[in-house]
Amino acid sequence: MPYNELRKDYLFDRWVVIATERSRRPTDLSKPKSEAAKTAVCPMCVGNENMTPPAVMHYQKENGEIKRSQDPPVGERSKNWLVRVIPNLFPAFSPPKQPVDEKQIVKNGCLWDAIGHHEVIVESPNHDEDPADAELPQLELVINAYIDRLKELSAKPYVKYVSIFRNYGLEAGASLSHAHSQVIATPMVPATIQEEQKASKAFYNAHGKCVFCDIIERETKGPRLVSEDEDFVVLAPYASINPLEFWIIPKRHAPNILNLTKPEISDFAKNLKVSLKALKDLVNDPPYNYGFHLALDPEDQNSYHWHLEVYPKLAIWAGFEKSTGVYINTVTPETAAGSLRKTVKL
């Protein structure tokens, strides 16, 4: 089977994966989306491990300690897991069948092979686990899994970026409801991240400091601060394009999450939980997406600062947004931060 195609737009530096492995006839699209969620059997639940490919990694409790291992490529899959990472059954990006270098991935300037990885992180044996209500030790395991997968995937020579993200709720694109995140490793640095890294570098060269360190300094004093503790700041960004959008930014400058300390992991899990809980309480459990923004190239070490962006799905981007790239947000970031601030229980 050939790889999916990664195609570039006629004009923009904008890429699309033409995902033929999950390819559908156009007429299939007329079925209501929600039917997908009504699958009788959840392939992510304990006992259904044989419905998925073997886990590339899982955490298990052995003699009171958390151990990391993986399923054998053939044969029985472990049922005794706390967090389980499996290849996506319909991957957008697929691993190379033999060693490749960048030249082999690029067919021409506008056509690449969609080589990479696409994994699902099953966050808990509990189908309905919600980070907003999860136990902190379980959520710390999920963050650990993010770090472990980032470490392994970013070491591969054909991987230039690793996107770690979560979709919550059918309207936010979560077609399966079992608690899960996703990891996609790509052969190029995606446009949005590249643009962010470029702008951060320009700021660093002009001002001799990291722009996110500067944002933290400015915003912690102002009306857009949601919460702040020893290690993290949660804020509603000045030009939020989503109602109630917030970012979680580490105070310690680091380009990515690879070297988070154990206390930082705990504190990040806590900030993630309480801010998602505040969102859930404030607007009746809305759908959302979150994604890590990070840098892997040592060149970005000083200028880029990792953070998590959380996008509640409370508005529809329509014809204006899609044709112009200009957004309309009906909730001011100051109102958003104020409401979340009052709701957050640290």
Place this chain on the structure above:
Amino acid sequence: MPYNELRKDYLFDRWVVIATERSRRPTDLSKPKSEAAKTAVCPMCVGNENMTPPAVMHYQKENGEIKRSQDPPVGERSKNWLVRVIPNLFPAFSPPKQPVDEKQIVKNGCLWDAIGHHEVIVESPNHDEDPADAELPQLELVINAYIDRLKELSAKPYVKYVSIFRNYGLEAGASLSHAHSQVIATPMVPATIQEEQKASKAFYNAHGKCVFCDIIERETKGPRLVSEDEDFVVLAPYASINPLEFWIIPKRHAPNILNLTKPEISDFAKNLKVSLKALKDLVNDPPYNYGFHLALDPEDQNSYHWHLEVYPKLAIWAGFEKSTGVYINTVTPETAAGSLRKTVKL
């Protein structure tokens, strides 16, 4: 009342209108969206003209001829219209209260006044008029209204771009179901359009020809052609980011629709109707957005080529798309074009 704020992102050249006129408390967002559509009385229907501001323009039939006029600022509003253009009750961009120049609009690099216009084009007295099924003379009036509004708004000194777009279906952001389009005039050229114009100019400088003329030449021979007639080409673009996305491109090079001839207007209306009808028949009347892409600056006259982009709403952009700017499309443009081609009835 102050103007809405137009804010720029910390890093990106990405703008958002913080639309305080339609501002809501965050808790209001938890109400189901669909309730908005269940308004008992439609403010766009004939007889309810007093529920809206006076029309800035309407077409009326007088003695068998179509006449253009407008409502008086005060007093009775005309009920005898075929197409009616009214200011949006909750405008994202508002006209200046006194003459302004660009310097007054820019508060600082990251904060502008959202000065401009936001209008609604009521496309027909018939509430359920659908361009896919409309009579061509009525649809020609709608295209005429697009041109008339573009002419008037683009002449204003503080207007740098005019976005003309349509949302169809609740899921595509049409909160009112009466057939309508929208027009937003902005004090800057929006990012997406600017980037497109810049790339088109670069292509023109490098190759001495317009990139869209080149696309037409290449795509009319290939598998992504939906239909073609004397004046227009309909195609599924090579790197479509939406399933079943298609563009309608005029064969005659022109930067915008201001100088469309009468036969071109008729032919565009026909292409719009039959391609939307094919989409409707193919996937059971899906929601969609469409938007014109055009250039107003004489500098772009040779390099930029207006066209209409139609985005069926058949997939959800989730955490991956939103964090990376890379898209996943499960229908190949070749399959999309093939299916639409078979369904189109010219």
